[in-house]
Structure formats: structure tokens, C-alpha cells
């Protein structure tokens with residue numbers, strides 16, 4: 100079989116508990132991610148999104164089921180890169196220094212590192228800030244550096260945990276577009292965690308909706324809009340509206356099934372948006 104058709108991430112009946120089984124974070128999670136695919140994980144807080152990313156990254160082991168990344172049990176390393184809600188840069192290093200640090204771990208020679216770091220910073224629109232220090236940058240710029248650092252390892256899989264959630268709306272909009280462009284150019288698979296349904300539908304080719312307590316897969320929907328989406332904004336399409344209404348409907352079902360309304364509303368913003 101053609102290796103490119105094999106999933107790059109495969110989860111089968113994955114379960115995970117904390118506190119000696121008292122907290123059942125995830126149960127019976129099964130889905131695949133294809134090479135180069137952009138998949139979003141959506142769900143209210145506490146439904147296990149971060150735990151799922153940490154399992155895929157090999158940072159914590161699953162209690163049940165099987166996780167394969169590139170055909171083997173996941174181990175943290177250069178095939179996988181993680182981006183968090185805040186960039187977590189090293190404050191004592193310049194912006195370029197933060198990138199060069201990763202390039203050194205990757206084994207790049209001292210003479211190549213500055214050039215490569217600058218190219219990566221150029222790709223995220225920060226060419227002129229190579230010598231700045233993290234505290235001199237806005238939150239959005241720091242997130243860009245975090246993205247450049249993740250891309251520096253040339254990962255086959257980019258794992259992103261609510262990367263834009265702490266940014267203002269305009270910065271978020273710009274970075275979404277840049278992420279789509281980087282994804283199109285580099286072709287890595289992206290697993291993008293968000294609690295923003297519109298963001299999930301806007302960016303991804305597939306949305307995995309999770310429901311809480313314990314975290315389970317509620318539904319998986321394919322999103323097929325004309326590409327590239329940074330040129331053809333799908334948000335004006337009737338199909339976009341239908342999809343978001345469907346997903347909001349799933350959230351209302353979760354409420355009916357006993358999840359507390361306030362908890363869900365807190366995680367998703369105003370529930371009335373769906374009606």
C-alpha cells in the first residue's frame with residue numbers, strides 16, 4: 100500500500116484517567132489523521148482536548164487503546180511540534196536566539212543557524228524583530244515566534260493547543276490566515292485544538308467534536324470548502340452557516356444530556372449565537 104495513504108496519526112479506543120481512575124478524562128477515542136491533513140478538535144473545557152494532544156505527543160501514556168504516530172508509539176521528538184496558548188519563549192534569549200536554540204537541538208551547524216532562524220522569522224512576518232527580546236513583543240508577535248520555533252524542527256505533525264485564544268480578534272484573524280498559508284506551503288498535518296466552533300470550521304478539513312465527562316468523540320464532520328481559504332473566505336457561504344449551526348446544535352444536545360449550561364456557555368461564549 101502507498102505509504103502516503105496510511106494515517107499519520109491513528110487512535111483506537113484510547114482511554115485516559117487521572118487521580119487513580121477518579122477522573123476519567125478520555126474514553127474510547129478513535130479517529131485517524133492523514134498526512135498533511137488539517138483536523139480540529141472542538142469541545143467545551145474539560146472534555147480532554149489538551150490531554151489528547153499530550154497523548155499524541157507522547158508526553159503521557161494512554162491507559163487503554165492504541166496510539167500510533169508515523170506507524171509507531173509516539174515519542175516527543177522532531178516529527179511532532181507543539182504550540183501552546185502562550186508562546187513560552189525563553190526570556191533571556193533574543194527572538195532569533197529562541198529559534199536558533201531549537202535549530203541547535205536539531206543538529207544544525209553554528210554557521211547555518213542565524214540564516215535559517217531569519218528565514219523562519221521572515222515566514223511569520225518577523226524578519227525585523229530577530230534581535231528583539233520576547234518582552235518587547237506583543238502577544239500576537241510572541242505567538243508568531245512560537246509558531247516559527249515549532250516550524251524550525253520541520254515537524255510532520257503540528258499540534259496546536261488553542262494557539263490564538265489569548266489574542267485580540269484582529270491579530271487572531273491575521274494569524275489564522277498565516278497559519279493556513281504555512282500549512283499549504285509546508286504540508287504538515289495539523290491537529291488544532293480550539294473551543295471556537297467558527298475557527299474550527301474556518302480552518303480545518305475535518306472537525307472532531309468532543310463531549311465532556313468523560314471526554315468522548317461526539318461526531319466527526321468533513322469540511323469541504325474551496326481552497327485556499329485565505330483567498331476564498333468560506334464564512335459567507337451558506338454551507339458554512341449550516342455547518343456551524345449543526346455543531347452548535349450538538350452543543351445544545353450536550354446541554355440537554357446533562358452538562359451544565361453555565362459550564363458550556365463559559366467555554367463557548369454566548370450560546371444564543373447558535374439560535
Ligand SMILES: Nc1ncnc2c1ncn2[C@@H]1O[C@H](COP(=O)(O)OP(=O)(O)O)[C@@H](O)[C@H]1O
Pocket residue numbers: 117118122123124142143144145146147148149150151
Ligand atoms: N494532570 C492531571 N491530573 C489530574 N487531572 C487532570 C490532569 N490533566 C487533566 N486532568 C483532568 O482531565 C480532564 C480533561 O482535561 P483537559 O485535557 O485539560 O481538558 P481541555 O483541554 O479540553 O479543557 C479534566 O477533568 C481535567 O481536570
Ligand SMILES: [Mg+2]
Pocket residue numbers: 148149150260
Ligand atoms: Mg485545554
